[in-house]
Structures are given as C-alpha cells and as structure tokens.
Amino acid sequence: MELKSCEVKDYNPFEHRKIEKPNSTIGTLIHLVKGTLGTGILSMPLAFRNGGFAFGIVGTVISGIIYAHCVYLLVSTSRKACRRSFVPMLGYTETVENVFTHGPRGVKKYAILARRCTDVQLLLNSYLLICVYLVFIGNTLKDIVNHDFQLGWDTRVFIFLAAVPLIFTTQIRELKYLVPFSAIANALIITAIGITMFYILKEPISLENRSMWPAWNTLPAFIGTVMYALLGIEYVLPNENKMKRPEHMLGNCGVVNVAVCFITALYTIVGALGYAQYGDDTKGSVTLNLPANEALAKSTQLLTITAIILSTGLINYVPTDIVWRKIQHKIDPKRHNFAQISFRFGMLVLLTAIAVGVPELEPFVGLTGSISGGSLVVIIPAVIDTVFRWPGGFGRMNWILWKNVLVLVFGLLVLGIGTYFSVVDIVAIYEKE
Numbered sequence: 001m002e003l004k005s006c007e008v009k010d011y012n013p014f015e016h017r018k019i020e021k022p023n024s025t026i027g028t029l030i031h032l033v034k035g036t037l038g039t040g041i042l043s044m045p046l047a048f049r050n051g052g053f054a055f056g057i058v059g060t061v062i063s064g065i066i067y068a069h070c071v072y073l074l075v076s077t078s079r080k081a082c083r084r085s086f087v088p089m090l091g092y093t094e095t096v097e098n099v100f101t102h103g104p105r106g107v108k109k110y111a112i113l114a115r116r117c118t119d120v121q122l123l124l125n126s127y128l129l130i131c132v133y134l135v136f137i138g139n140t141l142k143d144i145v146n147h148d149f150q151l152g153w154d155t156r157v158f159i160f161l162a163a164v165p166l167i168f169t170t171q172i173r174e175l176k177y178l179v180p181f182s183a184i185a186n187a188l189i190i191t192a193i194g195i196t197m198f199y200i201l202k203e204p205i206s207l208e209n210r211s212m213w214p215a216w217n218t219l220p221a222f223i224g225t226v227m228y229a230l231l232g233i234e235y236v237l238p239n240e241n242k243m244k245r246p247e248h249m250l251g252n253c254g255v256v257n258v259a260v261c262f263i264t265a266l267y268t269i270v271g272a273l274g275y276a277q278y279g280d281d282t283k284g285s286v287t288l289n290l291p292a293n294e295a296l297a298k299s300t301q302l303l304t305i306t307a308i309i310l311s312t313g314l315i316n317y318v319p320t321d322i323v324w325r326k327i328q329h330k331i332d333p334k335r336h337n338f339a340q341i342s343f344r345f346g347m348l349v350l351l352t353a354i355a356v357g358v359p360e361l362e363p364f365v366g367l368t369g370s371i372s373g374g375s376l377v378v379i380i381p382a383v384i385d386t387v388f389r390w391p392g393g394f395g396r397m398n399w400i401l402w403k404n405v406l407v408l409v410f411g412l413l414v415l416g417i418g419t420y421f422s423v424v425d426i427v428a429i430y431e432k433e
Contacts, residue, residue: 013082043228047222052210057272064260092233096114130166220417223418360429
C-alpha cells in the first residue's frame with residue numbers, strides 16, 4: 001500500500017500525454033473565453049432587469065466566483081483521478097465515472113449511472129442551447145422583417161425558417177471543418193457586442209426608475225440567465241488535455257482565473273449598462289432594443305443570426321457524438337451514413353418543434369441556465385470532489401466538506417427553483433394564448 005501511494009504521488013499525467021499539436025497557454029485562454037463568450041452576453045441586461053442594478057453587479061461577480069471555483073474542482077479532481085489510475089488524461093464524463101469507480105464502496109456500483117447522468121446533462125445542455133438559438137433567430141427575424149415589410153407574421157413562422165440553414169450546419173461531422181465556422185462566429189459576435197455597446201452608450205444613461213434589488217419571483221430568472229451566460233464548463237477539460245503547459249491551467253494567475261475574471265467583468269459591464277439604458281423595456285436579447293430603422297443597429301442582429309447559424313454545428317457535435325457512439329454498433333455499417341443523416345435531421349425537427357412550442361426567449365434562457373448551470377457547472381464538480389476525498393481529506397473540522405455541501409445546495413436551488421419558475425413562465429405563455 002505504501003509503494004502504491006508513492007507510485008501515485010510520483011506519476012505525473014502531464015508527462016505521459018502525447019499531443020501532436022499542443023495549444024499554448026495564450027491559445028488555451030482564447031479557446032476558453034470563446035467557449036463561454038457567446039450570445040449569453042446579449043442576455044445579461046435581461047438578467048439585470050430581473051435582478052436589479054445593485055444586486056445584479058454583486059450577483060454576477062459572486063456567480064463568476066462560484067463558476068471559477070467549480071471549474072477548479074473539476075480540473076483538480078480530474079488530475080488527481082489521472083494520477084490514481086495512471087492515465088494521462090480524462091474527459092468530463094470519464095472523470096465522473098473514474099471517481100465513482102474508485103470511490104467508497106457505497107458509490108462504486110453507481111459509476112456507470114453517474115456517467116450516463118452526466119452524458120444526459122451534456123445532451124440537455126447542447127440541445128437546449130440549440131432551442132434557445134432557434135427562438136433567438138426567430139424573434140430577431142420577426143423584428144427585422146415585420147418592421148421592414150409589415151408582414152405581421154408570427155414568431156413561429158420565423159423559427160421554422162431559422163431551422164432551414166441549420167439543416168446543413170448540423171450535418172457537418174468532422175470537427176476540423178467546424179472550427180473555422182466557430183472562429184468566424186466568434187468574430188461576428190464580438191463585432192455585434194461592440195456595435196451594441198456603441199448604441200448603449202450613445203444616449204445618456206440614468207439610474208432613475210431602475211430597480212436596485214430583485215423581487216422574490218424574479219430572482220430565479222436572474223440566476224438562471226447568469227448561469228446560461230456562463231455556460232462553457234464542458235470545454236475546460238478538452239482544452240486542458242491539449243495544453244503544452246497544463247500546469248498553467250490553475251493557480252492565482254492561471255488560465256481559468258484570468259478567463260473567468262475577464263468574462264465576469266465583461267458580462268457585468270454589458271449587463272449593468274444595458275439595463276441602465278433600457279430599464280424595464282430590456283428584451284431577451286439587448287440587440288432587440290436597438291433602433292429598428294437604423295442600418296448599423298440592424299447589422300448587429302444580422303451578425304448575431306449569422307454567428308448562431310455558423311456555431312450551431314459545433315454545439316450539435318457533442319450530443320451527436322455521445323449518442324452515435326452508443327448506437328452505431330446496432331446499425332449495419334452499410335447504413336451508417338443514412339442513419340447519421342436521418343438522426344441529425346430528426347433531432348433538428350424535434351428541437352424545432354420544441355422551439356415553436358415555446359417561442360419566447362426569456363423563459364428558455366432561464367430554463368437552459370437553471371438545468372445546465374445547476375447540474376454541469378455546480379452540482380457535478382462538487383459531488384465528484386466530495387466522492388474523491390471521502391472519507392478523509394476534508395481539512396480541519398471538515399471545512400471542505402461543509403463548503404462542498406453549500407455549493408451543492410446552491411446548485412440544487414438553481415436547478416430546482418430556477419427550473420420551476422421557468423416552467424411556470426412557459427405555462428403562462430400558453431394560458432395567455
């Protein structure tokens with residue numbers, strides 16, 4: 001046992017990683033920022049509308065700290081699991097399964113179940129994001145077309161139209177072909193954010209008649225929207241596993257802390273200024289608040305729509321890969337190509353139907369943030385850290401255990417209460433109709 005402990009301590013997974021083209025520290029930082037920085041930033045003024053100006057600032061910063069801490073738990077636990085199992089690297093679901101497999105006797109039998117639950121959460125995260133994107137494109141197209149041509153078409157018509165280009169982007173199977181699309185999409189999003197900030201700062205900003213604090217029934221929507229904006233934890237381990245210097249990932253000035261500090265600051269600024277400018281009129285995406293009769297303002301909407309269409313293929317890659325790996329052995333190899341095309345098209349039809357059923361952006365954003373943020377970002381990292389350390393290793397007076405319990409409770413509240421209020425909002429849409 002002593003020798004085994006010494007071997008585990010001496011094994012360095014970084015030295016056993018064979019990566020043909022490793023990413024630099026700066027490159028990993030950019031990838032991590034790109035993985036989190038998306039259309040969620042355009043919903044931050046909505047978060048502040050629900051949370052209030054003062055609470056919004058404090059709440060966003062605290063959410064950023066919790067997010068950074070949970071990423072730290074995930075990465076550090078994955079590294080320790082690699083050392084214990086003498087493997088060079090593990091992905092998100094592999095880390096979960098490994099921790100449970102080598103954990104206390106009472107949880108070993110749940111290793112496969114834990115992995116499957118994590119796979120389901122990754123599927124939900126990606127597919128809910130595609131639903132949000134369809135609703136976003138539909139609402140934006142409605143805003144543009146109905147203003148210019150006075151057609152008066154319902155949002156659902158535009159959601160159907162939004163699905164047409166996604167038929168092609170969701171059929172792309174090779175990651176190397178999706179990466180250039182993602183790079184272009186990020187450039188378009190950054191440009192759209194820049195133009196949006198120009199319009200936000202164009203007119204004088206006043207805090208008059210702006211709420212400082214949330215109402216009890218809008219607080220879950222605030223947290224859900226912030227968690228939606230911060231989604232991106234699934235990109236952390238794949239990036240860490242491809243780093244030239246993975247030891248730079250964590251630490252006070254590590255990649256994670258720098259990336260989260262930058263993203264949190266940017267989200268706080270956009271959210272606070274956007275809400276201060278538009279107040280209670282703030283919409284699900286702040287681009288919908290821009291002047292509809294100005295070409296520059298309209299360009300932000302077109303840029304964002306194009307960015308979403310280009311990035312949807314990459315978002316669809318993860319869930320399709322998870323499902324395909326589980327079902328391909330049941331299908332005749334000669335029919336693999338047809339099966340892939342049919343599955344991808346069928347899922348898009350299903351997601352479009354869901355988006356058409358709930359054509360409002362705000363409850364969908366909150367629902368996605370509550371489900372994916374509560375589970376993937378908060379609950380699972382806290383659970384695997386606790387299982388790995390059990391029964392000891394929790395520090396003086398078990399302070400790490402109590403801290404993990406608090407993080408877990410926060411995640412459960414986000415998941416439970418946030419999902420409940422989002423579903424209530426969705427039901428209210430149908431009652432209104």
